[in-house]
Amino acid sequence: MINVIGLGYIGLPTALMMASHGVEVVGTDYNAELVATLNHGHTTFKEKGLDELFRNALQAGIRFTTEYQKTDTYIISVPTPYDKFSKKVDACYVVAAVKSVMEVCPKGATVVIESTVSPGTIDKFVRPVIEADGFRIGQDIHLVHAPERIIPGNMVYELLHNNRTIGADERDIGEQVKKLYASFCQGEIVVTDIRTAEMTKVVENTFRAVNIAFANELAKICRHDNMDVYEIIRICNMHPRVNILQPGPGVGGHCISVDPWFLVGDYPSLAKVIDESMKTNDGMPDFVLGRIHTIMKEKGMTDIGRVGLYGLTYKENVDDMRESPTLQLLESQERHLAPTLKVYDPFIRQDVVEHQYHDLDAFLADVDFVVIMVKHDEIRDNMDKLAGKIVLDCHNICHLPGVYHL
Ligand SMILES: NC(=O)c1ccc[n+]([C@@H]2O[C@H](COP(=O)([O-])OP(=O)(O)OC[C@H]3O[C@@H](n4cnc5c(N)ncnc54)[C@H](O)[C@@H]3O)[C@@H](O)[C@H]2O)c1
Incomplete structure (x- = not known):
């Protein structure tokens, strides 16, 4: 089961797309109002093709909750603003989401960061959070960065057709996550290392x-x-x-x-x-x-x-x-x-x-x-x-x- 964390402009369509292609998905967002809206059968923003995708995903059994799930794969899609003074990425949302995931995830889980981050952010901010909880990266937790390229206004089409980049520490984990995205993505999916994936998205x-x-x-x-x-x-x-x-x-x-x-x-x-x-x-x-x-x-x-x-x-x-x-x-x-x-x-x-x-x-x-x-x-x-x-x-x-x- 995939737990998608953050159900905004990127997380929601991604979760719906996976669910409607046969993947078991639970969407988690800490915004209770947003989760209630989804659970009442309404989407939270306007986007071409989103309502139909939402209906398909509901039929396929997608669930929405404010709770983090105990599972083997997490996709984190939370905001990454920039600090107005230093201009550097503000990774606080990503760090908070990873911390919450660490509280529930079992050993062996894969954590995919979809949020856009600057090169080195995962090394500098995400790895220490995981290690602080006593997990060994590469053994207890597998880290992946899978940045998103879709454009508002044409998200559903682009989710299906855009090429994607997967950055992973371990090649086999990168290939596993590639398979997950290939459940719906018809574009080419390149597997590389995490820092290259971070840099390509920003570039x-x-x-x-x-x-x-x-x-x-x-x-x-x-x-x-x-x-x-x-x-x-x-x-x-x-x-x-x-x-x-x-x-x-x-x-x-x-x-x-x-x-x-x-x-x-x-x-x-x-x-x-x-x-x-x-x-x-x-x-x-x-x-x-x-x-x-x-x-x-x-x-x-x-x-x-x-x-x-x-x-x-x-x-x-x-x-x-x-x-x-x-x-x-x-x-x-x-x-x-x-x-x-x-x-x-x-x-x-x-x-x-x-x-x-x-x-x-x-x-x-x-x-x-x-x-x-x-x-x-x-x-x-x-x-x-x-x-x-x-x-x-x-x-x-x-x-x-x-x-x-x-
Ligand atoms: N919007 C775009 O067009 C676009 C395109 C490509 C990439 N991105 C990147 O994708 C990421 C997400 O962007 P977005 O536009 O979907 O943001 P968004 O603000 O629309 O959605 C983020 C969601 O995450 C939730 N959230 C934040 N912290 C959380 C936490 N700790 N636990 C649970 N839920 C949490 C928020 O409540 C919100 O619903 C960003 O890094 C952005 O740069 C966005």
Whole structure:
């Protein structure tokens, strides 16, 4: 039986996927409310294909509890934020989860850390916790790191199809865990050592962050001298070895806006490009705020209360708001003591910010200037409703005349 610890954006779909492919699974989370919601037959976030997967897993007998199970295999998928000052990974959730597992697990168990961690974290923080309980790693407890690559919005498909990395101290244990993931994963599964697995995951997200930062920096350069960044990127990408990403209003989520900081924190004198890239991406919400003020001035508009931000989530068609550019922009605006902008997001049902709307038409009725922060399908489908408004399109999706860009 597999005990999946941490039933959030990664742990829940992983647990459901394994259960619906014939693996006996118990999901454990210390959030009793979350466990109760699952036990009442509801999923805890919106994701394409998740409800169907949930039904299949329930039929297959998955159980949810706040209790850690006595079993032979654990998968730990708890948060790994970064420390805002040192920029290093904050391993406290992983350490706490491993400690709780050590209290119940029998000798011979395998502990798989799925959480993203910086290279060396398992050596530095996880091994001592296990050894402190008198277990010998490699004999009493087998350690594995199996980082996750799935993207919110397409998690179910990607769980099935992405290639994966398994890092293990012992080759045979790595192969056993590979077999477990191969119960559902159709991608290639590479077995390597733990530190390599730790590093690859962080490097993958860093690659994305640096490339996004390059596109964002181009947007700033082009704005400075009034050049069309989208046309320039389009033409450059016709070069056979150039593939520039699109600029945007910033980077959010639990991965690309977080993991590259681990390398900056651990290698401050070496990770220079990464450091600058993260600062560039983190500066984009302020850049958007600057654009809003410039455009208001140009249009003779004085009431910022008539400006509306479309989108609160960190990416399109998901309900995950963590580290979102819109929240960063609102925070920055608050620091300047300016009155709050209006906000609307079709995926956010609860009230999370001031001046928030839950209906697109009501939102549009109260604003003259719309800033497209997130390219949800809903805004693409309702683009004609923006006719007559001032529009700042941070994603180049609106083709109405007179639209402003980054
Ligand atoms: N969200 C993503 O897109 C994504 C993608 C790839 C990798 N990751 C990585 O996966 C890991 C998990 O991220 P997430 O987005 O699923 O986080 P999350 O915050 O959505 O979920 C974590 C869950 O763990 C639970 N939890 C925390 N400590 C616990 C403990 N000691 N015992 C039991 N439950 C505990 C929390 O209550 C929460 O429900 C992170 O390391 C993250 O970097 C996330």
